[in-house]
Amino acid sequence: MPSAALxxxxxxxxxASVDGxxxxxxxxxxxxxxxxxxxxxxxxxPSVGSxxxxxxxxxxxxxxxxxxxxxxxxxxxLVETSGHPLVRADWRGAPGRPTLLVYGHYDVQPxxxxxxxxxxxxxxxxxxxxxxxxxxxDDKGQLWAHVKAVESWxxxxxxxxxxxxxxxxxxxxxxxxxxxxxxxRRGPSLGADAAVISDMPxxxxxxxxxxxxxxxxxxxxxxxxxxxxxxxxxxxxxxxxNPLHVLSDLVARLHGDDGRVAIPGFYDAVALLPPAERAAxxxxxxxxAEMLREAGLxxxxxxPGWTEYExxxxxxxxxxxxxxxxxxxxxxxxxxxxxxxxxxSFRLAPGQDPARVERLVRRWVAATPVPGARVRVRTxxxxxxxxxxxxxxxxxxxxxxxxxxxxxxxxxxxxGGTLPVAAVLSADLGxxxxxxxxxxxxxxxxxxxxxxxxxxxxxxxxxxxxxxxxMSRLSPSRTGRR
Amino acid sequence: MPSAALxxxxxxxxxASVDGxxxxxxxxxxxxxxxxxxxxxxxxxPSVGSxxxxxxxxxxxxxxxxxxxxxxxxxxxLVETSGHPLVRADWRGAPGRPTLLVYGHYDVQPxxxxxxxxxxxxxxxxxxxxxxxxxxxDDKGQLWAHVKAVESWxxxxxxxxxxxxxxxxxxxxxxxxxxxxxxxRRGPSLGADAAVISDMPxxxxxxxxxxxxxxxxxxxxxxxxxxxxxxxxxxxxxxxxNPLHVLSDLVARLHGDDGRVAIPGFYDAVALLPPAERAAxxxxxxxxAEMLREAGLxxxxxxPGWTEYExxxxxxxxxxxxxxxxxxxxxxxxxxxxxxxxxxSFRLAPGQDPARVERLVRRWVAATPVPGARVRVRTxxxxxxxxxxxxxxxxxxxxxxxxxxxxxxxxxxxxGGTLPVAAVLSADLGxxxxxxxxxxxxxxxxxxxxxxxxxxxxxxxxxxxxxxxxMSRLSPSRTGRR
Numbered sequence: 001m002p003s004a005a006l007x008x009x010x011x012x013x014x015x016a017s018v019d020g021x022x023x024x025x026x027x028x029x030x031x032x033x034x035x036x037x038x039x040x041x042x043x044x045x046p047s048v049g050s051x052x053x054x055x056x057x058x059x060x061x062x063x064x065x066x067x068x069x070x071x072x073x074x075x076x077x078l079v080e081t082s083g084h085p086l087v088r089a090d091w092r093g094a095p096g097r098p099t100l101l102v103y104g105h106y107d108v109q110p111x112x113x114x115x116x117x118x119x120x121x122x123x124x125x126x127x128x129x130x131x132x133x134x135x136x137x138d139d140k141g142q143l144w145a146h147v148k149a150v151e152s153w154x155x156x157x158x159x160x161x162x163x164x165x166x167x168x169x170x171x172x173x174x175x176x177x178x179x180x181x182x183x184x185r186r187g188p189s190l191g192a193d194a195a196v197i198s199d200m201p202x203x204x205x206x207x208x209x210x211x212x213x214x215x216x217x218x219x220x221x222x223x224x225x226x227x228x229x230x231x232x233x234x235x236x237x238x239x240x241x242n243p244l245h246v247l248s249d250l251v252a253r254l255h256g257d258d259g260r261v262a263i264p265g266f267y268d269a270v271a272l273l274p275p276a277e278r279a280a281x282x283x284x285x286x287x288x289a290e291m292l293r294e295a296g297l298x299x300x301x302x303x304p305g306w307t308e309y310e311x312x313x314x315x316x317x318x319x320x321x322x323x324x325x326x327x328x329x330x331x332x333x334x335x336x337x338x339x340x341x342x343x344x345s346f347r348l349a350p351g352q353d354p355a356r357v358e359r360l361v362r363r364w365v366a367a368t369p370v371p372g373a374r375v376r377v378r379t380x381x382x383x384x385x386x387x388x389x390x391x392x393x394x395x396x397x398x399x400x401x402x403x404x405x406x407x408x409x410x411x412x413x414x415x416g417g418t419l420p421v422a423a424v425l426s427a428d429l430g431x432x433x434x435x436x437x438x439x440x441x442x443x444x445x446x447x448x449x450x451x452x453x454x455x456x457x458x459x460x461x462x463x464x465x466x467x468x469x470x471m472s473r474l475s476p477s478r479t480g481r482r
Numbered sequence: 483m484p485s486a487a488l489x490x491x492x493x494x495x496x497x498a499s500v501d502g503x504x505x506x507x508x509x510x511x512x513x514x515x516x517x518x519x520x521x522x523x524x525x526x527x528p529s530v531g532s533x534x535x536x537x538x539x540x541x542x543x544x545x546x547x548x549x550x551x552x553x554x555x556x557x558x559x560l561v562e563t564s565g566h567p568l569v570r571a572d573w574r575g576a577p578g579r580p581t582l583l584v585y586g587h588y589d590v591q592p593x594x595x596x597x598x599x600x601x602x603x604x605x606x607x608x609x610x611x612x613x614x615x616x617x618x619x620d621d622k623g624q625l626w627a628h629v630k631a632v633e634s635w636x637x638x639x640x641x642x643x644x645x646x647x648x649x650x651x652x653x654x655x656x657x658x659x660x661x662x663x664x665x666x667r668r669g670p671s672l673g674a675d676a677a678v679i680s681d682m683p684x685x686x687x688x689x690x691x692x693x694x695x696x697x698x699x700x701x702x703x704x705x706x707x708x709x710x711x712x713x714x715x716x717x718x719x720x721x722x723x724n725p726l727h728v729l730s731d732l733v734a735r736l737h738g739d740d741g742r743v744a745i746p747g748f749y750d751a752v753a754l755l756p757p758a759e760r761a762a763x764x765x766x767x768x769x770x771a772e773m774l775r776e777a778g779l780x781x782x783x784x785x786p787g788w789t790e791y792e793x794x795x796x797x798x799x800x801x802x803x804x805x806x807x808x809x810x811x812x813x814x815x816x817x818x819x820x821x822x823x824x825x826x827s828f829r830l831a832p833g834q835d836p837a838r839v840e841r842l843v844r845r846w847v848a849a850t851p852v853p854g855a856r857v858r859v860r861t862x863x864x865x866x867x868x869x870x871x872x873x874x875x876x877x878x879x880x881x882x883x884x885x886x887x888x889x890x891x892x893x894x895x896x897x898g899g900t901l902p903v904a905a906v907l908s909a910d911l912g913x914x915x916x917x918x919x920x921x922x923x924x925x926x927x928x929x930x931x932x933x934x935x936x937x938x939x940x941x942x943x944x945x946x947x948x949x950x951x952x953m954s955r956l957s958p959s960r961t962g963r964r
Contacts, residue, residue, distance in 0.1 A: 215716065217716075217816075219814050219816075226779065227777040227778050227779050228777070228778020228779070229778060231777055232899070232928075233799075233801040233803065233827060233829065234697065234699075234794075234829060234897070234898050234899030234900055235794060235897075235898050235899060236773075236777055236794060236898070237794060237799035237800070237801045237827075237829045237898060238784050238785065238793040238794050238797055238798070238799030238829065238898070239773060239777075239782050239783070239784050239790040239791075239793040239794045239799075240777050240779055240782055240783055240784070241783035242801050242802060244733070244801075244802040244803075244804070244805060245733060245734070245736070245737065245801075245802060247730075248729075248730040248731075248733035248734045248802070248805075249730075249733075249734040251726070251727060251730035251731075251734075252727070252730045252731040252733075252734035252735070253734070254727070255727065291718075291721060295709040295710070295713055295718055295721075295722050296709050296710020296711060297708070297709050297710070297722055297854045298854065299853035299854040300721050300722055300853070300854060301721070301722055301723035301852065301853050301854050301855075302720050302721050302722070303720065308721040309721075311720040311721040312716075312717060312718060312719060312720050312721045315720055316720070317715070317719035317720030317721075318719070319715040319719045319724050319726075319727075319816075319818050320724060320726045320727060320730070320808070321715065321726075321808045321809055321810070321814060321815055321816060321817050321818075321819070322726070322807065322808035322809040322810030322811070322815075322817075322819070323726060323730075323805040323807075323808075323810055323822075324810035324811075325804065325805075326802070326803045326804035326805075326825075327803055327804040327825070328803070328804030328805055328806035328823070328824070328825055329804070329806075331862075332701050332803060332825050332827060332862055332863065333803055333804070334699075334701075334801075334803060334827055335803050335804075336801050336803075337803070337804070340805075341810070342810075343809070343810055343814050345715060345719075345814060345816055347715065347716060347719045347720065370783065371781035371782070371783050372779045372780065372781040372782060372783050373783075380814055381814065415716070416716045416717050416718070416719060416720070417714070417716030417717060418716055446714075
């Protein structure tokens with residue numbers, strides 16, 4: 001539905017006044033215990049979007065969310081997609097004010113109690129000052145902070161400082177297909193001036209962080225076909241090209257001896273950061289020792305001249321995730337397999353374009369044919385990198401809110417990960433995308449004993465309350481919409 | 483039991499006379515139909531040695547064989563091993579004559595009717611002039627030809643032209659563990675002067691073949707360990723050595739650009755064939771077109787200067803059979819795996835020693851360390867190559883018997899495959915090993931619709947009858963035992 005139809009004009013009041021913020025904060029403090037109880041109800045849904053057996057629970061979770069948002073006074077509904085439904089909820093009562101899009105996802109990673117959970121993954125449990133349960137931080141706890149901030153405004157001022165649309169999806173952990181399709185079709189009609197995504201870690205428990213860039217991806221499969229059927233290596237070994245060898249040779253040649261990706265032209269479009277920004281990033285991000293400790297390694301490896309953190313954020317990379325073909329189980333089967341295939345993905349630095357890199361890879365693969373081997377490249381996924389302008393007023397508004405809530409200015413970091421939704425919001429819809437998360441790096445976002453640190457949750461609610469006010473002071477024209 | 487205890491001296495008669503051969507051949511012709519019915523009974527046992535579920539059937543098959551051999555007048559029994567039992571049957575009634583060891587195996591490859599069998603694999607079925615069923619040619623049909631040749635002699639002359647020991651195992655398709663252990667412990671006490679193995683194809687349906695060499699093997703696993711746990715390639719891609727990359731690099735460097743194995747010293751001990759023998763081998767073996775047709779390929783690949791057949795028989799090779807680690811299933815899991823491992827095997831040409839090659843490989847792997855990656859090499863199997871002297875009288879005896887039975891002299895070929903038992907008989911026991919098989923290349927030895935061509939089966943019985951006579955004319959001292 002076009003945003004115009006959703007706007008319900010009301011008498012304009014200064015909802016973003018200091019008094020408005022204080023009232024909303026007081027409400028949040030008074031109701032914080034209930035907020036957590038409601039979050040427990042949300043975590044209780046086993047909304048594992050990637051597992052068909054859970055499809056009904058995913059939908060029940062979406063319906064529960066929509067009903068809750070409706071009860072708060074938003075215009076909420078389920079939007080059907082090819083997969084799990086989106087939850088969309090609008091509040092359009094501030095004509096002339098900017099419109100903020102808040103993205104989140106209510107689907108969660110799979111969870112098996114046998115993997116080492118200390119309490120059942122879908123029975124949210126308080127231990128110490130954390131709430132344990134699958135999805136507690138990724139992303140139910142984070143989206144819930146924004147929902148409760150909106151409630152705090154609506155239950156006190158009776159209105160929000162800005163127009164707002166929540167878009168929550170149920171397929172983030174499995175490709176975001178429905179959300180990407182919806183944004184492609186309906187994105188412009190949302191009338192958003194800025195977007196906020198809270199689905200990433202803070203720097204540490206005391207230091208909020210705003211992410212200024214994310215890497216894109218190019219997922220590919222390289223398949224090598226050889227003999228028409230598996231051959232016995234006794235009978236044919238030495239006389240035919242083994243697809244696993246041809247494939248290994250391609251994988252080996254992805255990198256030069258210097259650790260750089262060796263595909264001609266690969267680095268051409270990579271954006272270089274000004275020295276001052278690079279120095280700031282080095283200070284803000286983890287150092288080599290911290291990175292290696294997390295990886296369980298005594299030595300790093302990669303492109304010379306960059307720190308471990310820079311290698312994973314400013315620089316592109318390529319990794320093979322698995323190689324199929326032949327037999328690698330118990331014992332030995334002496335086969336020369338008819339085919340071998342590698343799944344791999346490039347991580348693309350800001351400046352790189354997945355489609356252009358794809359052409360470079362295809363050309364590179366075709367340049368070294370091997371007799372008796374046919375090589376085919378299949379593209380599995382493409383997502384563009386994301387860049388956020390640190391000087392954008394929307395970023396400044398979020399940073400100010402976080403500083404006030406946490407008593408410490410957020411650091412500006414960069415991520416090596418990929419968020420296709422952020423790329424679409426940024427590149428296709430031209431929105432400034434505020435990437436500000438409230439998880440901790442050790443919250444177990446894709447691991448057992450996932451948790452949400454509750455003191456942080458309450459500060460996230462406060463951050464969101466303050467951010468809504470701060471965003472209201474921007475005129476729509478200042479948000480840089482194009 | 484030592485062979486001396488098995489010898490039952492009898493009055494010496496010229497059992498190997500022309501009359502003796504003719505009587506045995508007449509008996510075989512008269513009883514050929516029954517021989518095939520008995521072979522059907524043998525094929526009916528689902529003696530799949532590699533599948534624990536079939537263990538009882540494997541033992542029933544062994545017991546049936548031993549009882550049959552006992553009924554023919556041999557001293558037959560089961561020999562227990564760590565795995566399936568051996569069937570050993572001795573006839574020691576010709577003191578002063580040579581002793582022939584005839585090896586075979588009664589275990590069979592797995593068979594699933596769903597793989598494309600036109601009749602159930604363990605319900606032997608006559609179609610055209612072939613008997614279809616799992617094991618019909620590999621190796622039940624081939625060992626049965628020797629058993630029926632022995633019967634033909636015993637039921638006519640009342641004795642054999644030579645002393646004889648049958649050794650049939652139930653683990654050939656799964657490593658020959660029990661047999662190799664037995665030969666190591668008891669081999670010398672068998673008192674054999676020559677061995678015969680029929681477990682390989684003829685050149686074609688009209689042309690028998692004697693194999694003059696087989697390649698050895700060195701089975702290995704190369705494992706690369708990296709980070710302490712699977713890492714997310716978004717968070718760490720570009721900053722750590724990916725075990726799959728390190729492994730692929732090793733696999734790629736196994737070969738030089740010229741198609742030769744690039745491990746220093748690898749070819750040092752490879753025996754070179756005199757030009758005349760090489761020319762004879764080229765004429766006897768398949769040409770490139772035939773090899774490529776069997777592989778379903780339009781182009782070969784490998785060491786320059788050798789034909790496809792030479793590459794697989796005279797020259798060593800190495801093939802990777804599978805690569806484990808990470809995720810290669812449906813979709814993509816963006817992991818940098820904690821480990822990757824390749825199963826591979828070298829095929830060793832006559833002259834090469836598995837232990838020496840193993841040392842070369844370990845040294846080569848250790849020569850190129852990668853920061854953050856630990857490489858471990860594990861040896862899974864070792865078998866020496868086998869060489870047979872074409873001029874040995876035992877080979878001449880077998881060749882003459884085959885020429886008489888098939889009306890065509892056997893060609894001398896070489897095999898790229900491996901038979902650990904043959905290596906032990908040849909290198910450890912010092913026996914001339916006659917490698918003369920009666921299968922056809924298209925008999926489906928490890929495939930659906932395995933069959934035995936019955937006209938060839940009957941000629942194999944005749945070959946064996948004649949060979950027993952021919953071997954008797956060798957004095958034990960002439961058989962080259964060392």
